[in-house]
Amino acid sequence: MINDPTRSTQHSALSTPAVRVRIAPSPTGLPHIGTFRTFLFNWLFARQKGGAFVIRIEDTDRARLIPGAIEALTEAVRWFGLDWDEGPEVGGPYGPYLQSERLPTYHEQVERLVRDGRAYRCYCTPERLDALRAEQQARKEPPGYDRLCRDLTDIERARRDAAGEPSVVRFAVPLDGSTTFQDLIHGDVTWENRVLDDFVILKSDGYPTYHLAHLVDDHVMEITHVLRGDEWISSTPRHMLLYEALGWVPPIFAHLPAILGPDRKKLSKRHGPTGIAAFQEAGYLPEALLNYLGLCGWSPGTDQEIFSLKELVEQFSLERVNQTGAIFDHAKLDWFNGVYIRAMGPQELAVRLRPFLGETAGMLDDDALMAISGLFQDRLKTLGEARELMDFFFVDRLEYQAAMLIQKGMTVAQTIEGLRRSAVLAAEIASFDPEALESAYRVLTDELGLKPLQLFMSIRVASTGMTATPPLFATMAVLGRERCLRRLTAAVERLSGSM
């Protein structure tokens, strides 16, 4: 074993720190499309580098917790066909993966910062803070904590603690100097420390704020790269200061561009449903959504648009992530979805379509459903719109205006005669397949002195109740002789009755 020749290779692989990335959602809402783009990029990066992808739940905001949020997240991840190496349900060697279970660690670090004079207890009430902010705004001063408690004496602090006064812990930001961090996507970003105020790191309920908690976790979990939304850029200098005070090496940062609504503001519910579930219910395919999201903020530098997950893993690179926010383009997503629907095999389409169809459709066997869905494959943008388009296959009685049967340049009598003869033909034709139907009906068109468009559209309306359908004779073949006959006859009766 000791002489195992692979040993040295393994060793050098170990000495190069493996990539470890994470997504750190807070369970304060349902999984959001923007969260998933960040999720995707982290996942792609981890898989490409052969690293670990961690899910960590940031549940330090106890007031806004939503029950079931974690389950909704993991369910959505599975729907996408993605996975995670450590986190909820699967655990891992760097747990706990729930911040609420790591409180002692945060307290330990906070105490260390206080002891080192890098943080201090603050007894200011929310009321005083509100008033302060209002005052500053009125005077057009930059809002921010005025550091009232920063220079309290030890005796004063001891007195107020003993009196049971609630307090938070604030980080003592250096009064001068500047802080710079390097971002893989944005380059160097620098702040003057004096524009930063003494932010809270431990709340009065004993929970850490995001600023402290995520940073302690990232360190303890040995996270190597932080890929997060660019709304975090402005808090990053605080994080750098914290790393410095704690004596830890910060990870590598890459701030991802935001996904925007049509008004160029960060995408939110105001722009319509943004939850993963909404896309799922509307009949978007996970692979199409993933493809679209992969191109939301990243581009391969080639003309390729259609990517399998495997190709995304191979080609993704942080260097090619854009700096500019991207407006979420529903029309383009629809196009992607259509591309993926068209690329499916017939039986797969039927299987994936079934949950979107009503109960009547549920009675159909796979072959019957496959025949129907095949007719619509080129016409669907989402699975969700199938039900309405296919409805005439599932209902007994068609609902349509009788006038729709009569085409331009046709009299009522001509229409009745056309439909009557069409019914006779449907009853008598030897083989009810598309080719036979088409040639027979073309002959009938000539006999009646009508244009194909006229007769065919009348038959279309009579047998489907719609003016836009898949090719008529293929549709009729799937409907079957009996139903076509019944519907043609019914159309004749309706028109005759209206005369």
Next chain:
RNA sequence: GCCCCCGUCGUCUAGUGGCCCAGGACGCAGCCCUUUCAAGGCUGAGAUCGCCGGUUCGAAUCCGGCCGGGGGUACCA
């Protein structure tokens, strides 16, 4: 207000000093195919590269200023 980020067709983007009077995709328009609707094929409209100055023989690409948009400025994340 202050700080930070960003700024190429309507949208997503290619483009890192000459190959660009700017390429691709979605969307849009027209034509072809055609029994309708799609799909597919072809063609087209669409960007004085936010603006102004500078550097350079030459700038979408480099520099400066300005303007515009976004984000942050919480005991939210």
